[in-house]
């Protein structure tokens with residue numbers, strides 16, 4: 001239960017913002033319970049991450065190959081990472097009530113590749129904690145989490161916590177995120 005790596009995928013350009021704080025809380029929780037965690041920040045604009053091209057008639061070749069035609073590498077790398085991951089946090093800033101555009105690029109393409117993978121999605125059965133960081137009014141936290149939950153289910157993952165963090169509840173919910181990280185490692189979701 002205590003072996004293997006957990007992953008925290010974030011997507012905010014602000015290195016000291018709410019998303020970053022949530023990512024650190026997730027890592028702290030995982031490590032406090034004896035797990036090892038790796039941060040994957042997909043926000044770096046120098047790292048090419050293109051949107052889905054919606055190839056063919058809408059169903060691209062990814063449906064059969066589980067591989068995107070865009071060779072920007074980051075997607076394939078994360079596909080392989082999740083395949084071997086013990087558990088994943090997806091942490092996005094809330095923009096317009098949705099995930100950040102970069103997170104959307106990632107989740108859109110990842111879903112197309114994994115949802116129909118022959119033999120099953122590489123995310124199948126894996127526990128995911130979903131976090132929406134809404135630093136403005138807090139509006140759109142819920143819609144963002146719904147989007148992430150639907151995505152997780154499309155790729156066969158098992159959504160565990162759906163956590164909305166705002167600038168108003170920040171200190172309290174950082175502790176909730178930390179606790180969720182610890183519980184991933186302790187197996188307190190699948191153990192029930």
Ligand SMILES: Cc1cc2nc3c(=O)[nH]c(=O)nc-3n(C[C@H](O)[C@H](O)[C@H](O)COP(=O)(O)O)c2cc1C
Pocket residue numbers: 012013014016017018019020093094095096097098133134135136137138139140141
């Ligand atoms: C384009 C854009 C759209 C945003 N939309 C929302 C929103 O719908 N609801 C909200 O509460 N905050 C919104 N915000 C504020 C962000 O959620 C806020 O900046 C948050 O702190 C992002 O995380 P960060 O601190 O990691 O950047 C928006 C910010 C930007 C830049």
